Amino acid sequence: MSIATHRRTVAAATGALLTLALGTACSTGQQSPSSSGAGASVAPVSGKISMTYLQKQGDQEYFVGEAAGAKAKAAELGVDLKVVNLGNDANKTVSEVQAAVAQKTNGLIVVVPDPAVGPQVVQAAKDAKVALLTSDDQICTSGPDPAVCAKTDLVPRIGFSGAQMGGEVGKRAAEEFVKAGWKPADTRIIAAWKQDVTVCGDRVKAAKEAFAAAGSAGVQKIDVATDNTPTGAQDRIAATVTANPGVKNWIVWGCNDENVQGGVTALENAGFKADNIIGVGLGAYLACKNWNSGKPTGMKAALFINGKDVGALAVQTLYDKLKNGKDMPAEAFAPTTMVDATTFKTSGATCS
Numbered sequence: 001m002s003i004a005t006h007r008r009t010v011a012a013a014t015g016a017l018l019t020l021a022l023g024t025a026c027s028t029g030q031q032s033p034s035s036s037g038a039g040a041s042v043a044p045v046s047g048k049i050s051m052t053y054l055q056k057q058g059d060q061e062y063f064v065g066e067a068a069g070a071k072a073k074a075a076e077l078g079v080d081l082k083v084v085n086l087g088n089d090a091n092k093t094v095s096e097v098q099a100a101v102a103q104k105t106n107g108l109i110v111v112v113p114d115p116a117v118g119p120q121v122v123q124a125a126k127d128a129k130v131a132l133l134t135s136d137d138q139i140c141t142s143g144p145d146p147a148v149c150a151k152t153d154l155v156p157r158i159g160f161s162g163a164q165m166g167g168e169v170g171k172r173a174a175e176e177f178v179k180a181g182w183k184p185a186d187t188r189i190i191a192a193w194k195q196d197v198t199v200c201g202d203r204v205k206a207a208k209e210a211f212a213a214a215g216s217a218g219v220q221k222i223d224v225a226t227d228n229t230p231t232g233a234q235d236r237i238a239a240t241v242t243a244n245p246g247v248k249n250w251i252v253w254g255c256n257d258e259n260v261q262g263g264v265t266a267l268e269n270a271g272f273k274a275d276n277i278i279g280v281g282l283g284a285y286l287a288c289k290n291w292n293s294g295k296p297t298g299m300k301a302a303l304f305i306n307g308k309d310v311g312a313l314a315v316q317t318l319y320d321k322l323k324n325g326k327d328m329p330a331e332a333f334a335p336t337t338m339v340d341a342t343t344f345k346t347s348g349a350t351c352s
Contacts, residue, residue, distance in 0.1 A: 022267025029200040030280045042131040044325045045097050045106050051318060052100040053311070054093060057228075058085025061285035061350070062256070062307040063111070066135070069308030073315040081315065088227070090114035097124045101173040107131040107318045109158075117146035117200060118314070122139055122155060125153075131321050133328060135314045136158055136197050142330060146198040153156035156328040158314040159304055162199045163349070168303050169280045172338055173207065174214030176300050177251060184218040186248040190237055190263055191221055193255035194228040200255035203282065219251070226259055232268075233262025249276045264290070264299050271345075274298045284339050284349040291341035292351060301340040304349045309334040311342050330334040 017126065032257055053070050056062045067083045073101060074081035082105070086092050089114045100108060110121060118139030120175040125132040136159045140149030175186070193200035208221060224234040224240055233254065241250070250272065252263035260281040267277050277298025281287035287302035313332060338345045 003327065005274070006350060011071060013178040022325045024248065040153070041126075042107075042129055042321065048078065048080060049107070049319060050105050050324050051081045051082070051107045051315065052096075052103075052105045052108065053109045053314070054086055054096050054100070055083065056086050056088060058083070058087070060258070061219070062283050062305065064307070065350070066111075066247070066307030066311035067283075069306075069311030070312075070315045072308075073312040077319050079315065079319060086111075087111055088113045090117050093117050094095065094120050094124070095156045097121050101125070101128040101130055103307045105130060106322050107134045108137055110139070111136045112139055114196065115139050115146050116196070118144065118146070131318060132156075133318050135310055136199065145196075147201060151330075154330065156317075157331050158310055158317055159199070159312060159331075159333065160310070160336060161333045162202025163206040165202035165282060165303055165305070167210040168336065168338055169203070170207035170210030171214055171281055172301050172303075173251050173253055173278060173327075174211045174216040176280070177211075177216050177219070180275075180278065184220075185229045187219050187251065188244060188247045188249075189219050189221040189251045189253070190240060191226055191253055192226045192233050192259035192263055195223075197228070197255065200228070203255055204253065207243070209226045212303075214270070226254070226262070228255055228258055230258045230262040230265070233259040234266045235262075235300075237263040238266040241266060247325060250278070251280040252277070253297075255280070255282065257281040257286035261278045261286040261290075267298060272298070284344060284347070285351060287351050288339075288344045288351040291344060301338060302344075303349050304337045304339045304344070306334065306348065
């Protein structure tokens with residue numbers, strides 16, 4: 001989807017990238033503080049703190065969990081938190097940022113539907129001297145595409161490591177491929193994601209590299225552009241399957257569970273049996289529905305990511321900035337766990 005936006009350039013700088021492991025009550029490693037213009041000039045708040053959490057796809061299970069984690073942490077800290085569902089509307093992002101600023105929010109946490117609105121979001125926060133933090137998806141202060149943005153122009157982010165997540169997905173897909181005993185010539189990989197979302201690109205790239213590194217090179221990969229929804233992925237992947245009639249076996253990975261669930265459904269609808277499909281999801285909130293059914297499924301595994309951890313860490317990070325003037329780290333990452341039909345119930349994964 002193409003979103004028309006006004007693009008503004010802002011001078012800003014963040015500290016070096018840092019990977020932090022999120023635990024139940026603490027993080028490990030040294031923090032590399034951010035001096036981004038989105039938060040550097042924000043004065044500490046002496047009274048009650050208000051925050052606004054703007055989420056894309058707020059009805060998606062992962063983001064529902066993220067909102068719940070944020071609300072629980074806000075209640076613990078005595079923060080007045082408002083959560084807004086942006087859906088997939090990038091233009092709504094800008095209007096809701098403006099509305100939050102008008103309502104005198106002290107801080108913004110944003111999950112953008114489209115990174116192209118990044119410069120506008122940053123400028124609005126900077127003009128109002130409102131602290132800005134992103135979660136999940138990256139935005140850049142100086143341009144619409146974080147993938148080509150200088151690291152010094154990236155807004156502080158709480159989320160997951162795309163490279164780490166994609167690597168785990170590719171590694172598990174390779175294990176399933178070897179176990180299945182398929183021939184590379186009979187197999188195709190479908191990599192499905194919304195191709196203007198930087199973190200999605202990081203994930204599928206890492207999956208491909210890990211798959212090859214595990215000794216499973218030689219399988220042709222087909223990139224499929226989707227909107228990151230199950231129905232969108234299903235439609236696009238169904239067309240891809242129709243265009244490749246000679247393929248016997250399929251491997252599916254993507255940016256999230258939605259892409260993989262859509263792919264598995266498209267393949268099953270096309271007549272492929274579970275034994276001829278290897279789907280490795282990312283999220284586990286849809287994958288577990290297949291496992292709960294007790295029926296054979298092409299969804300062989302999924303990387304469990306807990307949105308509650310991200311929401312809680314985002315609120316805590318912004319609170320520390322607003323209450324104590326503590327610099328926000330350039331990036332902080334939450335942990336992940338690979339699960340399957342035999343292990344998901346003990347992992348804490350919930351089904352949407």
